[in-house]
Amino acid sequence: MKYLYFPVAIILLISVNLGCGPAKVTPKLTSADITKVINQMMVGMLHDVTNPPLAARFFSYTCISGYEVLSKSDSKLQGLESVLNNYPKIRNPSVTGFDPRLSAVFAMIATASKLQPSGPAMKVFEQKLIDSCLNAGFSRGKIDSSLKYGQQISAQIMAYAKSDGYNKISNYKRYTLTGTPGSWDPTPPAYIAAVEPYFSTVRPLTLKASGQFVPAPPVPFSTDKGSAFYKYLLQCHSFDADSLSTDQRTIAAFWDCNPFAVQDNGHMQIGLKKISPGAHWMGITGIACKKAGASFERSMEVNTMVAISLMDGFIACWNEKYKTNRIRPETAIHQYMDPRWHSFLQTPPFPEYLSGHSFISSAAAGILTSFFGDNFTYTDDVEVAFGIPPRKFSSFNKAAEEAGYSRLLGGIHFQDGITNGKKQGELVGAWVLGKFNHNSKPPGAQ
Structure with a gap:
């Protein structure tokens, strides 16, 4: 059986519909672009040796950030206030001219970069995304607005994440083995x-x-x-x-x-x-x-x-x-x-x-x-x-x-x-x- 001992390099190629003919068509992101963010998170988790429960926490808040962006632009998506415990009222950023899909991806990247120890690698990934967007036909103004909107949503989701009590765990006493028959040992x-x-x-x-x-x-x-x-x-x-x-x-x-x-x-x-x-x-x-x-x-x-x-x-x-x-x-x-x-x-x-x-x-x-x-x-x-x-x-x-x-x-x-x-x-x-x-x-x- 073969294993890789170093993080896998992921090549970012944004999936867009450019259309054809002289009429200019606004590029559209697809489900593959969500998967690319998830895959990049996995690369970071390999590097950080992220444990399974913590990895799930990272994935959840990252996806919630992207979902929150879309739910504010798509009435068919259920608001998270009725779903998540103690979920705050998320303020709608006063940003115009953004693309909801692109902003959702930016929000995911911003959240992952703050949650994961290898977060700086996500910023490199973000820059590659921006370059790909420019090559695909997004205007600089739309990219900047989408980035700003996504980051402001992410900041609010990060505040929600920090209130879940995980940061208190490090203050608890060290786990001790019971030593009783039938109990767990390393x-x-x-x-x-x-x-x-x-x-x-x-x-x-x-x-x-x-x-x-x-x-x-x-x-x-x-x-x-x-x-x-x-x-x-x-x-x-x-x-x-x-x-x-x-x-x-x-x-x-x-x-x-x-x-x-x-x-x-x-x-x-x-x-x-x-x-x-x-x-x-x-x-x-x-x-x-x-x-x-x-x-x-x-x-x-x-x-x-x-x-x-x-x-x-x-x-x-x-x-x-x-x-x-x-x-x-x-x-x-x-x-x-x-x-x-x-x-x-x-x-x-x-x-x-x-x-x-x-x-x-x-x-x-x-x-x-x-x-x-x-x-x-x-x-x-x-x-x-x-x-x-x-x-x-x-x-x-x-x-x-x-x-x-x-x-x-x-x-x-x-x-x-x-x-x-x-x-x-x-x-x-x-x-x-x-x-x-x-x-x-x-x-x-x-």
Whole structure:
């Protein structure tokens, strides 16, 4: 399996309709231009080693910024005041002569550049966008007005983002291990400390609270060979890395999405550049919008709803993870069954229950299915740059099911963490759809 160790360079080519003939046609941005911003954010996340919950937070506020611009110019888009918790009244900037689509992209870039540690790279991306716009036929005045409008909207969204409580997490006491039987412990090879143990304290975007949906409790920990937990141990043990078939390895690797993965190289450990689960589903969203021929406005709506479901999904999932504090299969198998066993995937640095990938995959799949239908065939090539071959899926739900199954094959989750994670994700996805008053539309609906 091949991995890239350095950020991937993305070439910005703005998608426009220039028309033909002597009559001058105003250029129009497409869904591809939204995807380019998302992709550039992914590059930054690889560089910054952004953890999965935080990546979802970045995507959500970035998309909200673009959506807010469009909603002020398009009455068909629902205002966010009725959707998001504690959402302020966003002042309409006194700027004229702007292009709403271009301004939406500028707003996304401005927000991402402030949220991400590698934000300065987004400013380089912005300049390339401006140059592309000039070459495509936008006037300097329209570009400047669009930039100004987008930045003023972004500033207001950033104020909303700063009020969600994430900046308080650094003041909380350091997470300490309980050391009780069946509780989570850091895993090899890097033994990374617990990631985002207080993420559930962040204000959800749409949920009433992080614990709004209460999942079934995990199977109780037990070393009794007749217990349900021990049966789960046996099941995971059967998926030893050396025993997987080629197809099973392909599935597990395809959905790995572990930004914390490292590789031993002599006396050194090298970090492998991988996107997060949420980034993978944002990539799938771009693929779906392009294939369906969705308009720029519809694509912004879809991207925003998916991003919101990711953030709320991680908040809810992390609430359960650190409440149950459940041991990972790798640790349990080594301690109570087989110290030589090893999983195909590296175990991420946080408790097992619920499966985060199962959770957010079904949440995102629910949003996408609502827009594009349950039989939407697409090819997922999001991770081709990482040496991961494309895979074809006949529906988003089937992709989400495979994502969950990959965690069992990879040896990093128990079956009930996967099954119940999927159920909770479906609840969050449906909740977000309900907040947007979104009714299912036929595949490719505009």
